[in-house]
Amino acid sequence: MKKKILVLLILLLSFKNIYPQDYKKIQLAEEYHKKDDFKKAIDIYKELAINDKNIPFIHENYMDIMIQKALYKDAIQYIQKQIKKNPILYNYRVEEITIYIKQENDNKANIKFEELIEKVKNDENTVKTVGKYLINKGLREYAEKLYLTAREASKKKDSYSLELANIWSILKKIEPMLNEYIFFLEQYPEQIEYVENNLQNMLTEEEHRQQFQMLLLERIQKNPQIKVFSELLIWLYIQEKKYEDAFIQVKSLDRREKNGGTRAFHIAQITFENKKYQETIHIAEWICNNFKNGVHSIPAKHLIIKSKELLVKEKYPISKDSITMVIQEYDSLLKEVKNIALTHEIKREKALLYAFYLDELLTAKKIIEDIIQNGNRDKKNYAYCKMDLGDIFILLNEPWEASLLYSQVEKENKETPIGYEAKLKNAKLHYYQGNFELAEAHLNILKAATSREISNDALFLASMIHNNTVSDTSEKPVKKFAEIELLLFQNKKKQAKEKLELLLKEYPYHEIRDEVWFQLAKIEIEFQNYMKAIEYYDLIIENFADDILSDDALFLKSKILEEYIQDQENAKKYYTELIHKYPGSMYVTEARKRYRILRGDIQK
Secondary structure, eight states: OHHHHHHHHHHHHHHHHHOHHHHHHHHHHHHHHHHTTTHHHHHHHHHHHTTGGHHHHHHHHHHHHHHHHTTTTHHHHHHHHHHOOOOOOOHHHHHHHHHHHTTTHHHHHHHHHHHEEEEEHTTTTHHHHHHHHHHHHHHHHHHHHHHHHHHHEEEEEEETTHHHHHHHHHTHHHHHHHHHHHHHHHHHHHGGHHHHHHHHHHOHHHHHHHHHHHHHHHHHHTTTTHHHHHHHHHHHHHHHHHHHHHHHHHHHHHHHHTSSHHHHHHHHHHHHHHHHHHHHHHHHHHHHHHHHHSSTTTHHHHHHHHHHHHHHHHSEEEOHHHHHHHHHHHHHHHOOOOOOHHHHHHHHHHHHHHHHSSHHHHHHHHHHHHHHHSOOOHHHHHHHHHHHHHHHHHHTTTTTHHHHHHHHHHHTTTHHHHHHHHHHHHHHHHHHHOOOOHHHHHHHHHHSSHHHHHHHHHHHHHHHHHHHHOOTTTTTHHHHHHHHHHHHTTTHHHHHHHHHHHHHHHOTTTHHHHHHHHHHHHHHHHHOOHHHHHHHHHHHHHOOTTTTTTTHHHHHHHHHHHHHHHHHHHHHHHHHHHHHHTTTOOOHHHHHHHHHHHSSSOOO
């Protein structure tokens, strides 16, 4: 901001040196230039160029017109005049080269370029500045030669490493670029994050990633003591989601550094976030076995239990015995945990299992109330515990108590994601009770929430209520559907399914059919009845092609075909249909990526 103000002040001071009539002429010439009326503009610019004080204000447009109109002789005369008056302003020399290239006088361009190199090659800062000028003018090969010549002149092998790596990425010279980055990190290993950020945007093709992998493996074999090569290979494997390969590399580093398994724990967290629960368990168990008293031992055990919990929840019907076993593992872990925040987190997880999967609501309520009363009052944890307690009160059929708790959290956390989440819970509660007007009042505020997920949820629920009640004054079908959604919240899937099927029989032509089919499809997926789920999605696609759920249905149908039925050809077909039929859908990017993976263009 300071730089911008300084530039503005310089320009304002410079304008004081322009004659009033010149200032008006500059404005007039700019207007002609904008309208592509080059003949009128160039006549004015020629006159203005006589006064050197006008050059900073007319140069760019004047050069643009002369190049566009192929007035190369005039352009050369003008630019050489500027070079003579300002010999160290090297942007003019770069433009002179550009003019000769446009004129197809490559010999002259090369002569001028060699002269330029001789003038700047021994000054690192000037070389970098001129390199940027060349790149901005599209003279990439010239920039490459400049950096290489300057490196040779400096007699330092690591000179201009980043500049060369950048230009080689632009020129698609992948192997030189990769080798340069590797060489640069060998000298400056602390810059690994900078290099990773650059490479993330460049290594988009599978063959280039493979090429990089081979180069790193070669360096590791030759110089196993240089840690940065292994770190970079681990990063590459994680980008490609090759977590097992990353883990193999990590194990030796963690053992060598005796760091308690820090790197391995980082990968375990990534696999958990990517829902690779078996891989998470495998990595976390290695940490526990090899660093029993290490800093990551307890968090690793916690990750193992959380992964087991989520694996249990993936199988329908969910086994109560398996849930009980998970709770027992949490109890065993609590005996080892000394960290208060982690203790509360584990107790919360236990309470929610008691509430939603074992139907032991009073036990769950007591655990959460104990955390609230005896906790360290961490604001975030306190808020989530209150919302958990509100959820339990819904299961206990005490909606007013739940609403009171949600309102307290919202009031205590105004204009924050937690506050918005509490408001959304209150809106859903009013919706479950059939208080649509009150629910919509909350949802309309939440549409502008900073959290995209909350905003989208609010928009979807508000649209669903409005669309299905606007033409039906009785609101009976929507109220019945809201009651069923409460059953789904209470994890009563079988009961909800029966009531959804009955709702379709009672109101076979109501607008709410797509919502009913969508919920039935979700239940069938949990029951592992994938073909039945596809049937429901097809009903939405056929009968509500222009409605809000149609692109969701088409995407989820494609996903089932890809992930569960292993019908890759039809999955590709429907991903393509989604991309063309719903170009504005939020699923288009993901559909395109999945299609490319199935076609073999990129690796999963």
